[in-house]
């Protein structure tokens with residue numbers, strides 16, 4: 001066992017602070033990674049604070065992990081020492097169910113998430129990327145394209161794949177009108193990726209304050225959702241809406257912005273359920289769907305797509321001692337557009 005430095009929480013109410021955690025010794029199929037950067041996802045906050053009522057403590061959050069391979073097990077052929085790699089929200093799965101066999105490990109009934117989950121031995125708590133090192137089975141390690149700077153690539157491991165997956169699944173491309181609700185960590189990646197897929201992209205933000213940024217990131221149009229006229233102007237307008245907001249919204253009003261057969265995909269996870277009438281769905285055969293991160297194969301496909309299109313995240317690099325402040329700023333939507341922790345500050 002290796003004792004390593006980390007940052008995390010002991011319970012739902014205290015701030016994050018330094019912790020020592022244990023990583024397993026490298027097994028035959030494992031890759032040991034020296035973590036260089038870790039992105040800060042809103043899901044880290046939900047879980048650190050037990051907002052989904054399933055938190056396991058002590059908890060070291062972080063599932064947008066990038067780093068350099070430090071060692072490989074005897075069976076590892078895909079990676080070598082010195083490679084630039086990433087780890088996202090999954091570190092293993094049952095590998096046997098239909099979802100696993102179809103490369104959709106995120107829907108496995110026994111997924112092993114990077115943190116807030118038990119490891120395969122069913123007793124060790126999995127711990128995330130606010131730490132100096134991680135040991136992961138080679139099948140759950142991703143390769144980062146060489147042209148992408150590691151710090152800006154880190155958020156691709158969650159925000160990138162979570163938005164790429166539904167855009168890809170719902171066939172976004174030329175001639176499709178896509179709206180992104182919420183210009184935060186997920187939202188800004190959705191804009192960049194949908195733009196690279198050649199869709200017509202609209203940002204629906206609460207105000208027009210982020211309007212110039214939205215255009216710079218690749219959106220064709222920006223509307224403020226605090227203006228009721230937006231909902232009149234854009235009635236029956238979009239093929240697909242990607243909703244990244246983590247609080248209760250009037251889903252019915254947003255469904256009205258879809259064309260016939262359009263779909264709104266939920267990515268944000270509100271803790272209290274919005275009320276939804278059937279009529280906005282029935283009146284134009286619309287659908288409401290959800291999507292969860294992406295499988296390993298698709299995550300590598302997304303990384304390669306981002307490599308080809310030179311897509312990375314707009315980040316604010318922080319030292320680990322700024323993490324509690326960063327959480328507060330994320331909650332106020334005061335981040336442009338993802339915090340990334342420089343893990344050198346933890347060593």
Ligand code: NAP
Nearest residue numbers: 042043162182183184185186205206246267268269292293
């Ligand atoms: P984020 O950076 O905080 O962005 C959320 C955005 O939502 C904000 O930038 C803001 O956009 C908007 N927003 C915030 N508060 C709002 C309010 N009170 N009313 C309306 N809009 C509000 O968060 P994130 O990291 O992108 O994550 C977003 C959600 O997705 C979280 O719930 C997270 O847990 C979830 N998530 C889901 C998956 C999945 O697989 N489904 C994966 C990762 C994360 P504007 O300022 O532009 O309005």
Ligand code: ZN
Nearest residue numbers: 041043158159
């Ligand atoms: Zn995440």
Ligand code: ZN
Nearest residue numbers: 094097100108
């Ligand atoms: Zn499975």
